[in-house]
Amino acid sequence: KNEVEQSPQNLTAQEGEFITINCSYSVGISALHWLQQHPGGGIVSLFMLSSGKKKHGRLIATINIQEKHSSLHITASHPRDSAVYICAVRIAKLISSGGSNYKLTFGKGTLLTVNP
Amino acid sequence: KAGVTQTPRYLIKTRGQQVTLSCSPISGHRSVSWYQQTPGQGLQFLFEYFSETQRNKGNFPGRFSGRQFSNSRSEMNVSTLELGDSALYLCASSWTGVGETQYFGPGTRLLVL
Numbered sequence: 001k002n003e004v005e006q007s008p009q010n011l012t013a014q015e016g017e018f019i020t021i022n023c024s025y026s027v028g029i030s031a032l033h034w035l036q037q038h039p040g041g042g043i044v045s046l047f048m049l050s051s052g053k054k055k056h057g058r059l060i061a062t063i064n065i066q067e068k069h070s071s072l073h074i075t076a077s078h079p080r081d082s083a084v085y086i087c088a089v090r091i092a093k094l095i096s097s098g099g100s101n102y103k104l105t106f107g108k109g110t111l112l113t114v115n116p
Numbered sequence: 117k118a119g120v121t122q123t124p125r126y127l128i129k130t131r132g133q134q135v136t137l138s139c140s141p142i143s144g145h146r147s148v149s150w151y152q153q154t155p156g157q158g159l160q161f162l163f164e165y166f167s168e169t170q171r172n173k174g175n176f177p178g179r180f181s182g183r184q185f186s187n188s189r190s191e192m193n194v195s196t197l198e199l200g201d202s203a204l205y206l207c208a209s210s211w212t213g214v215g216e217t218q219y220f221g222p223g224t225r226l227l228v229l
Contacts (some may be wrong), residue, residue: 033218105161
């Protein structure tokens with residue numbers, strides 16, 4: 001079982017619809033990232049959050065640490081929102097010196113297509 | 117401020133060859149992380165460098181290696197290429213590491229024939 005599961009894998013919406021993409025994880029994390037990847041490969045970091053909710057324009061991200069779940073919402077969707085949305089969790093790794101380092105583990109992504 | 121740059125953008129190699137990819141981080145960023153993206157496995161963490169030291173490593177064979185220079189530029193090397201190494205290789209930079217917002221480069225698309 002993957003440490004990070006996203007749903008749905010594919011999502012098609014009409015322009016103007018409210019969209020929700022979900023991310024569940026099975027390990028303890030210190031933060032969660034939402035990334036956007038457009039055709040051609042470029043990745044943009046949308047949010048990094050460790051609790052509560054963040055909003056940027058039409059995008060809203062929420063996280064529930066107890067339930068190990070995060071959602072990304074897009075209000076008033078637009079064709080330019082069409083992209084792959086990827087959830088990534090930051091997992092702390094204890095190191096021998098007593099500190100910790102971090103690595104990112106990614107979900108498989110959700111392909112969003114918004115039709116005009 | 118210039119973004120993260122990666123060179124080359126596209127590369128075709130044959131099995132058994134080796135390849136070196138380059139990543140120049142945003143000015144001032146000291147952390148560079150490398151990722152492999154394939155259709156089957158998605159994005160996977162390769163390793164992270166900070167101040168010329170490898171700070172973390174993913175689950176990849178020893179054929180995958182990297183280094184970071186004093187100006188924070190980083191290179192990734194893959195030796196004895198296999199067909200399965202065909203992928204998009206992305207690097208990301210930040211001030212201190214993956215504990216903060218990552219800024220991704222455009223990627224290098226490697227095809228191994």
